Amino acid sequence: MIRVTALIAALMLLPLVAAAKDAIILKTAVLKIDNGPVLPLSRLDLPAENDGFAGAAVGLADNDTTGRFLGQTFEATEVTAKPEDAIKAAEVAVADGAGVIVALAPEATLLALADHFADQNIIILNATARDDALRNASCRANVLHVAPSRAMLADGLAQYMVWKKWTEWMLIHGSHPADQLKADAYRRAAKKFGLKIVEERNFEDTGGARRTDSGHVLVQRQIPKFTNRADDHDVVVAADETGVFGDYLAYRTTDPRPVVGDAGLVARTWHPSFEGWGATQIQRRFEKAKQRRMTDNDYQAWLAMRVIGEAVSRTKSADPSVLKDFILSNDFEVAGFKGQALSFRPWNNQLRQGILLADGKLVVTVSPQEEFLHQKTRLDTLGFDEPETECAF
Amino acid sequence: MFKPLLTAATTALAIAAFAVPSHAGRAFVSNEKGNSVTVIDTDTFEVIETVPVGVRPRGIILSPSGHELYVCTSDMDYVEVYDPETMEFLHTLPSGPDPELFVLHPSGNPLYIANEDDNIVTVVDVVTHEVITEVPVGVEPEGMAVSPDGKYVINTSETTNMAHFINTETYDLDINVLVDNRPRYARFTADGAKLYVTAEIGGTVNVIDPATGDEIGKIEFAVSGVPPEALQPVGMRITKDDKLAFVALGPSNRVAVIDVATDEVLEYLLVGRRVWHMDFTPDEKYLFTTNGNSNDVSVIDVEDLKVIKTIPVGELPWGVAIMPK
CATH class of the missing domain: 3.40.50.2300 (Response regulator)
Structure with a gap:
């Protein structure tokens, strides 16, 4: 079963600045794999039906607000599919003009998508799969990992x-x-x-x-x-x-x-109590838009959309290959309420990011801890560093 | 009923005015977590008093006349106005939700307020206490600056990463300039020839030609032994002669001193922890910095470029405003 919903950017208060002829339109498909009901131990942990989608929607609105000033339009479609329908669903979105797929999908589906679109000008942002193999032996050149690895x-x-x-x-x-x-x-x-x-x-x-x-x-x-x-x-x-x-x-x-x-x-990656580095702003923005608290999946989907938005506003292009080259370059950085610029590791396409350690109510600390030094960035003390990578694109 | 009360109030005011001579220079520091404003004597560097204010005070400025002190009490969703002579609460001004930073027109009216949650700048008449208009800007508006001629108000939007030029007559956004990540603050040189925008996450200060909106330079920072990600430019002040600019570098605990003519960094001064905002004494002899994580204010001697004093204030000092002459 495939369910498709068009996400229309919420804020259209101002007319587009640029004339229509040179307007840039970026279409994203946010693809969520439905693996059946999740049964947590506590009913407090029952996921919302729009888990992840809601974050992407807020990211889309953020991008589109910025786009208004640059003559850029951002559109997104929410697609829900069973694992066996994932490729078909993605193909429909791509045929409709999507150049970017934000995947809320497990490892196997993500790899199937990556291989299916390997020869096309499509980039896939992995927003939820944590598998270390995806960053090593099973890495794919057309997949960018916003989700952290295990x-x-x-x-x-x-x-x-x-x-x-x-x-x-x-x-x-x-x-x-x-x-x-x-x-x-x-x-x-x-x-x-x-x-x-x-x-x-x-x-x-x-x-x-x-x-x-x-x-x-x-x-x-x-x-x-x-x-x-x-x-x-x-x-x-x-x-x-x-x-x-x-x-x-x-x-x-x-x-x-x-x-x-x-x-x-x-x-x-996220906790609804987190208030450091301006995080209160996105918590409030999200809660106002979605009437619930922001989860890790929402944050990661939001950040995936912001990675794309940042690349489009800096390159002034909606060409996925141009965006990907820029995202993986030294010039790319995106802010994600983690107190420093986030960027990608070129050796395995993984987004560098701080990791929150939180109990039920509060964030206790944010890693990397200050004591762990690194010749390049302390963020690279987390996960697979360049010398140990098994990824070869 | 009213008459005796009025008399009592007048008497109290007279005593207060007598007790605190108006010629003493004073700095006002907003303590974000302490819900208070610390008043410091800028001649003796002693704390005069700590006054409780509304919840989560952040942005703090004085009217050009020195007769009104404005405090963004962010969680109250309004601006509180105090008499800086007596620290008597006068009234509130509507601000829109979650006001953080604001700037006054050089004439003293109106007040332009960044509302982080609603992607707007609220324009408020400080005399009638009415909202004049709301200007839609980018995502998470924060930094506010006004051009010396009062023709433009600059707002920086932290997630959109732009400096928006708001025309103060039409309220149109005449220019939108893409800058580096998380622009926190903006400041014009006194001659109006340059606009500086600090980018906290980008780690840079963007130099913009206000006439065209073109980027004409970029200032980068490096301190040996300090991780580059800790060099986060936030607040900024420029001397009236446009010779020196000071940039607060957040968790690096440094203030950078910049030669405005060349945009080169001359020096880094070690201050308290997580330095965000600053203000000069009217004679520009001293620069006060708010250090959020050490709960103090550092005093920089502007001529010697030395930190000469640390003054303990309330919890999480955020902003500082110093009485004009």
Whole structure:
């Protein structure tokens, strides 16, 4: 099933500055893959239906407000498709003139899209897939990663653990592939920053409903048993991208230890409480437009749109290949409420960005931590740096 | 009913005026987190008093006459007006939502206010307290400057990355100039020949010819031992003789001194932490800087280019305005 909605830029208060003949029109398809319902442990984490789309819509409006002054128009279409319909849906959007695809899609779909459009003048912005493989062996020249990699998130967390001197980890990972990949990222980060994983446990997903009436009674007994008799550790690291057990850990582990990773203190790109570096402005702008809080996916989709908007206003072009060359050049920078200019790593097309570490209510810190130096930019202490990349375009 | 009250108020004013001699130079510092304004004696560098104001005070300016102090109390969605002699609250002015920075027409009226959340500049008559008009600009308007002849007000929009030239007679945007990322502040030279726009995330100051809107130069910053991303230009002041410009460089804790004739950086002065805004004493002997993360104000001796004093103020000092002569 494919669902298509035209996003009309909200703000058309002023007439276009330039005459129609030299007007630049950039069309984007925002493609979201529908993988069926998401079932979080807490009903507070049920995603909004327009998760990601809402961020793209605010980014589009921002671009179009700027475009008014430059004779540039930005248009976008929201497309929702099942994984098997993704290419067909993208083809329809491309036939309609879209030169840019902002993908809210998992790894397999993203790679299929990238290979399908490899010979066409189309660029794809990956707004949600975190797979490290996409930045290494499976990298594609026509895909720009706005989403952070798992390695960037894990490194951001590990740096703060070093700063806190919480050096001995108990790593609990889920049984799904995404959880295993996240566990790999935590292991890599621990090694990179000299931390020690003293205990590892696998939390098997045995199925069943996530949320049940009086389920807490069972969980209260289950988690202490599961975390019993672990080697001495400073902190529990949960590798649980699937959201099967992470939020069960805090206050229930045998040893009273903080929980970090995919529950407790979580490494992420955005948090609705974040107010640093002018972030209050985008929080308020988003909330006013969408009547809800801004999520990580919204932020990443917003930022993907802003990357495109910035490239169009600086190059005065809507040609995807011109935009891509500029985006990957040393001259490109975009502001994303992270206190410094964000730019792309040319060796794997990954956007450099700060990583927030936040609990349920507040941002605790932003990595990279000041103590971690780098010859080029401290942002490159997060994720795969140039010497270690396995990406070859 | 009213008469005794009026008499009492008049008496209180008379005492206040007597207690605080009007010839003392004074600086007013808005403390964003402290919800207060710190008043500093610019001769002795002592804090005279700390006055509670509305929530989240940021932009702060004085009328050219020195009779009114305007404070953007951002979370109150209006501008508060105080008598700078007594720090008596006078009234509020409508501002539009989330006012951050503003500028007065050289004649003292009207007031031009950047409203971050609504992509507009609100123009307010400070005498009638009425909104004259709202001018749509780019995304996240922030920096405000006025040309010395009063013909143009400049607004910078932080996400659109432009300097908008607002014609003060027609309220049209006559020129829109693309500048570097996150333009925070704009300032004209006294002769009106140059417009400087600071770009916080771009790490640069764009130099613009106000007659054409063309970029005629760009100032970049480098301090050994300081990561380049920490050099974030924000506030700016230029001496009246157009010889020296000072640029506050945010979390690098430095103020850059620039030769206006050549746009070369002459020196970097180490001040308090996260320096954002500045103002001169009327004789331009001293420059006061607000240091948000060390909760203090640094005093720079303009002739010697030395930091001579640190004055503790309220929580998260944001802006500073100094009484004109």
